[in-house]
Amino acid sequence: MPQDFEPLKSVTTAQMRAQIRACAYRGHTAGLGGKTLQANLAILPEALALDFMRFCQRNPKPCPLVGVSDTGNPMLTTLGADIDVRTDVPAYYVYRDGTLSETVHDLGALWRDDFVTFALGCSFTFEHALQEAGFDLWHIAQNTTVPMYASNIATVPAGPFQGPMVVSMRRIPNDRLDEVVAISRRFPLAHGGPVHMGDPAEIGIADLGRPDWGDPAPEAPGTTPVFWACGVTPQAAIMHARPEICITHKPGHMLITDIADDAETPIFTL
């Protein structure tokens, strides 16, 4: 057993990526790909890659690194069979000098020989596990976006990358808090355990009803707000660093990998 996990049936995820590659599907990826890891993307020039990789290493909860490409190579060989980051994501955001510039569905015209692709774990993984354990997640039931907030928890800087940790919030029944901590800690590659529970003011959030990103979730009796590190954090750090160019997935429009979401390591083997 050189690696002690089995990739899920690759037919499903490969077929899904083929549809996306052919631009036959351009929607969000929530609920797609079965029990495989989905990933946030950040594509940067190599001159910034070492600093960005250090930023991810130093901030493993918001930025759980699951894959890094060779410089100039659009294939993410460690995350699955035939994954081409130029075509296999339904929609991309292009940032120029730290500002969102355009939304595209193919990177063919933008690709550069000095690009390095970073894939980061996302919350779909632990949300799936919470649902399997019988937790009702309001934003999923309502088909809205989880509420996200810029907290006063600082990330650990690396080179030009720095900024606040962005957190997502889910309301959890008071008698199941220990359980939700234990479940989410099992997924260190998908933000791991919560970074805060309870009073939002303690982490600099003035009003839960006014999230910085996503949709507000109403108060619910007998629940506690629970906060997780969020994949928007690296995008905020990238906007602070103002790289000449950076490409990310469009939020919610993830890369579907061939890695089982409960794999011990995110390394694909045939």
Add this chain to the structure above:
Amino acid sequence: MPQDFEPLKSVTTAQMRAQIRACAYRGHTAGLGGKTLQANLAILPEALALDFMRFCQRNPKPCPLVGVSDTGNPMLTTLGADIDVRTDVPAYYVYRDGTLSETVHDLGALWRDDFVTFALGCSFTFEHALQEAGFDLWHIAQNTTVPMYASNIATVPAGPFQGPMVVSMRRIPNDRLDEVVAISRRFPLAHGGPVHMGDPAEIGIADLGRPDWGDPAPEAPGTTPVFWACGVTPQAAIMHARPEICITHKPGHMLITDIADDAETPIFTL
């Protein structure tokens, strides 16, 4: 709770590093530092740093990255208070062009402004947990070095870094194999779960009695050989890459950090 772990009492580890820094202690660090993470070191010129970091990301079991310095900065700020990698390790190996050149106790004369330090988790962490669970580890009881072998499991290459996965072997009672897997999987920053159990020939090891590094451990009735990815792997990859210069810890002579060995993330906060 911005980070959900508490550094252990820093007095102990800081005092230990002060002794090492003063060259009052130059021995191995097994059993020192209490329940804190100890780390393997690799110090490389920045020109190789991105490739080496990719090598670690792609081979997380043999190369669990727990810290990376800023370029030219000898302080490992994310692993503890006042950790200076030039002085705080009892003994260092200096490799030139991939060959062991000298053993030193201080890097003051060798330090360069383009050096990047990588700290990698080590097996002391899960061995400590196994001992607490009542496992007898022969090499510790006999005060010998765990037997290590070059396996036929290939690492995932990155730039010039490649080579076989080196594995360490411990004999575990047949009726406790599931338990040893479960315990060691709890420590992804210390090699995680085993990579193989049983017949050594399946991973290319011809004779357990003749390890490539360390001391042989005798057969024991009712036990199975269990193999873990080993921290010698990156040293083998570095020797393959033949960098002009690379500095590592001397095996067994680790960096003692201020990170609790069961911390969810290896990030030091005051």
